[in-house]
């Protein structure tokens with residue numbers, strides 16, 4: 088262990104530096120089109136040296152396109168990019184890296200079987216001469232370089248650890264080190280907190296501030312207002328490809344940022360609570376799932392009743408995804424029973440479970456959730472050609488939906504959910520992530536199944552769409568359906584769930600009613616701490632510590648640094 092980033096977490100709370108200084112990067116009138124879609128239109132952006140600049144905007148606002156141009160992944164159609172005052176034209180990311188840029192993408196680009204140090208130096212290895220004069224990778228120098236960078240920026244890292252065994256937070260630190268090793272002076276972080284626990288977010292913010300203080304220019308792409316307010320010095324807001332707001336963060340307020348992003352003020356959805364829940368739509372009893380080596384779900388029991396939202400909190404990789412997969416029937420349980428609407432489906436096929444009244448918003452919207460090479464219209468109907476959406480004129484003949492019905496259903500969903508697309512014939516793979524998610528959510532809710540499993544339903548989705556999706560989920564519950572909501576966002580669970588269960592090391596280690604649930608309690612249980620206030624809802628205090636002990640070697644996602 089090289090250093091403890093969390094020691095510096097307090098730094099993150101410090102007020103940002105005054106916004107002035109030399110422009111490290113200027114984008115002047117930058118534009119980009121994709122066919123008829125104007126992704127960026129005359130965007131001006133100035134990134135000052137040694138500051139943290141947040142780039143905010145709704146899904147499809149044009150943030151990724153802008154960053155892709157800055158990093159040389161896309162060529163601008165118009166405008167100019169200047170680095171240190173000089174105009175640049177990047178032929179690709181290598182040119183951008185050579186000019187001092189680094190980018191940490193949402194989806195990490197690391198080699199799982201290689202060590203942290205090997206990943207960091209890959210492609211830019213320190214070398215030494217062997218006895219025959221041949222150059223070898225100098226592993227000692229690589230380790231020393233990683234240690235030196237990690238210490239300088241407060242990145243908690245073990246150079247020898249194998250990347251495949253690390254948590255999302257630790258992998259992200261490797262990506263940041265990779266950029267720093269290549270002497271990035273301008274660091275672009277694309278939605279970096281999406282995969283982190285609250286304490287990892289604090290550590291990341293401390294690293295960001297430290298890097299800025301050392302002179303690095305940091306660009307933070309995010310949807311999250313509290314993050315912008317907590318860590319940035321300046322904010323640029325995009326809407327429909329144009330700049331709609333520029334603020335010094337110290338002068339900005341949350342509502343102002345929301346207005347710039349959406350053009351309107353929005354209210355946060357609060358969990359209004361339910362009446363008395365009805366019959367159980369899902370009952371899971373003593374469920375375990377093995378990956379062949381160990382139990383990734385351990386003796387889980389829970390029930391979801393009509394008119395109830397049950398939330399599952401947890402750092403990703405603690406068995407939530409496998410629990411959902413076992414309920415869906417895409418993987419087998421090694422022990423336990425699953426009942427849907429009172430019927431035992433433990434050995435039923437996915438199709439039979441869906442037919443019994445199960446809808447699902449999957450986590451992997453690009454893989455399981457949608458077919459990227461199909462149009463919005465085809466996706467909207469996917470998996471439901473044999474059943475009509477509630478209230479739609481069916482257009483179904485002999486079990487198949489007519490093309491006309493498919494298109495009109497898609498147009499209605501596009502309107503209802505404000506999906507930003509050039510039309511229902513656009514390929515879903517070319518929609519922004521948030522807009523693709525809206526198509527999946529709309530499709531799954533349109534059929535009124537008594538049980539909905541929603542896995543990260545608003546991940547990567549902007550505030551406006553979060554509000555819309557939360558509202559739909561609450562309506563869905565109010566209509567007498569049950570929802571199992573798996574989320575990394577504690578605020579989402581607090582806003583929606585009637586009960587929050589926390590998974591850690593494959594087991595449920597804490598359970599809170601809506602009244603008992605707080606960010607601190609859920610966050611502590613997610614990090615593997617025993618429920619501080621003693622037994623809650625029949626879950627033993629200390630169960631979490633047992634889970635740590637039992638799952639210590641078996642839990643690859645919580646790295647030792649995070650546990651310490």
Ligand SMILES: Nc1ncnc2c1ncn2[C@@H]1O[C@H](COP(=O)(O)OP(=O)(O)OP(=O)(O)O)[C@@H](O)[C@H]1O
Pocket residue numbers: 121124125126144145146147148149150151152153507517518519520521522547
């Ligand atoms: N390769 C592409 N082909 C066609 N359209 C595209 C392509 N890439 C982006 N777009 C469109 O350009 C617009 C801007 O997309 P972009 O991905 O830059 O937005 P974003 O703000 O990053 O959104 P999100 O937060 O959802 O990722 C969107 O309407 C999107 O559908």
